[in-house]
């Protein structure tokens with residue numbers, strides 16, 4: 001289990017090192033699990049800290065604590081359980097793709113998962129070709145990595161339908 005670091009994790013809306021504007025060189029030396037500040041199920045902030053940083057200390061002391069004795073742990077705030085799952089992160093990224101009839105033929109036990117994944121991405125035109133990467137602000141030359149043609153660039157259509165080098169492979 002990964003314990004939440006008091007200083008560097010964003011458990012108070014921002015990290016403590018950012019809230020206190022601790023210089024990076026000093027912040028690198030800091031590490032302490034949050035639970036060390038919660039002995040006996042209550043916050044324990046040193047008086048020196050509460051007087052030096054009253055706003056941050058007040059924010060910490062206002063955080064409700066669990067009644068149960070549980071270790072602190074990472075929580076993903078975009079799911080109701082706090083657990084990050086593939087399904088939860090996928091739905092967080094955007095609306096689900098519409099259901100398609102051909103999907104049931106692709107995700108079969110006899111189709112190797114990596115083949116199914118490439119086919120799925122191909123059929124949705126989501127392969128990381130150079131053209132697709134350029135759409136996502138990756139600044140790279142538009143050149144087919146198989147035939148080194150600059151005239152067509154590396155697109156899904158070129159790779160799977162028109163590239164002479166790819167035709168030799170298939």
Ligand SMILES: [Zn+2]
Nearest residue numbers: 144146147163
């Ligand atoms: Zn090519």
